[in-house]
Amino acid sequence: MARLSEDVQRQTRELSARELTAQLGEQLSRLLKDEIALARAEIFASSRRAILGGGLLAAAAILGLGVWGALVTAAIAGIAEGLPIWASALIIAAALGVLAGAGALIGRARLTGGVPPLRMTADSVRKEIGELTATTAHRGQR
Numbered sequence: 001m002a003r004l005s006e007d008v009q010r011q012t013r014e015l016s017a018r019e020l021t022a023q024l025g026e027q028l029s030r031l032l033k034d035e036i037a038l039a040r041a042e043i044f045a046s047s048r049r050a051i052l053g054g055g056l057l058a059a060a061a062i063l064g065l066g067v068w069g070a071l072v073t074a075a076i077a078g079i080a081e082g083l084p085i086w087a088s089a090l091i092i093a094a095a096l097g098v099l100a101g102a103g104a105l106i107g108r109a110r111l112t113g114g115v116p117p118l119r120m121t122a123d124s125v126r127k128e129i130g131e132l133t134a135t136t137a138h139r140g141q142r
Helices: 002-014 017-079 085-111 119-141
Strands: none
16 A cells, blocks of 8 residues: 555656646636536526526416405595595505505615525635645645
8 A cells, every 4th residue: 555655656746747737727627617517506406496486476466466456446445435536546546656665665675685696616616726726736846
């Protein structure tokens, strides 16, 4: 076992700078391909969850619009008992406008938070670059 280790060390010392550079290029190429594949997988997984959630939200929104229309009609009819219909419709429209404005402000605040970075990919890239740097520095000292 010790003899095998000595042979590997001797072969490493005999590598030229050109060979080390070629090995580094191959390793970087492999690293980039692996990291791109990891990023794609990470994006696909998060996109899939978002698409499924969006579909459910769209279905709920369509049903909610029907309910909302019935509630608005009921509110207008209820207020119209004491006021003209146009006045009750105006009151309901103003209340809905206030709710829509508040929703828009809250939604805008949430969107400005942005999308989180690809954490797994970034961590993996940092780790691989550290290993390549350590390996290259170790080989370059001999």
